[in-house]
Amino acid sequence: MSATTTLHSVSVRPALPADEEALGELDRSTWSTLHAVVPRPRPPYDPFLDERHRPEDFLVAEAATETDPGGTRIAGYIRLVPPTPLACNAHVRQIQGLAVAAWARGAGVGRTLLRAACAEARRQGANRITLRVLGHNTPARALYVSEGFAVEGVLSGEFFLHGSYVDDVLMGRSLAP
Known part of the structure; x- marks a missing residue:
């Protein structure tokens, strides 16, 4: 499918163990120097889901397309977790991964996932979300700002990637209504 594919519907649901293969493929296909701090995955691939990356930590976007309006396929995912195991930090959720398939980009899938993550964080009792x-x-930064996230800190030159120092930008927002 091309980047001009029209999506007829996008829905978000919790990930299931059965999504592992599709999520792993999506994660590998969206790897980019724009967002990755780890090397490009190479076979044999590690499992996508494991004890630290549980299905319940992920929301999955499914989309029906113009070529198959009756069926759906995974168009993206977002990972939402507590940032620490500390009780004093239990009011915060952190986004630790967002990926959208190339064929689904530009159709609002990332924004839909981001809004769903905020709603899920509220449902879990959080009043703040960070990334x-x-x-x-x-x-990505423009998307986050458009959804109410603000820069709360910058770790200047935190990563050395492909011959350049790159900042790690900390962003967050309130989940208050």
């Missing part, structure tokens, strides 16, 4: 994004990831 980290690389300083040179302009498209």
Whole structure:
């Protein structure tokens, strides 16, 4: 499918163990120097889901397309977790991964996942949500700002990637109504 594919519907649901293969494929296909601080995955691939990356930590976007309006496929995911195991930090959720398939980009899947993550964080009792994004990831930063996130800190030159120092930008927002 091309980047001009029309999506007829996008829905978000919790991930299931059966999604592992599709999520792993999506994660590998969306790897980019724009957001990755780890090397490109190479076979044999590690499991996508494990004891630290449980299905219940992920929301999955499914989309029906113009070529198959009756069926759906995974168009993206977002990972939402407590940032620490500390009781004094239990009011916060952190986004630790967001991926959208190339064929679904530009159709609002990332924004839909971000809004669903905020709603899920509220449902879990959180009143604040945070994330980290690389300083040179302009498209992601623009999306986060448009959804109410603000820069709350910058770790200047935190990563040395492909011959350049890259900032780690800390962003957050309130989940109060």
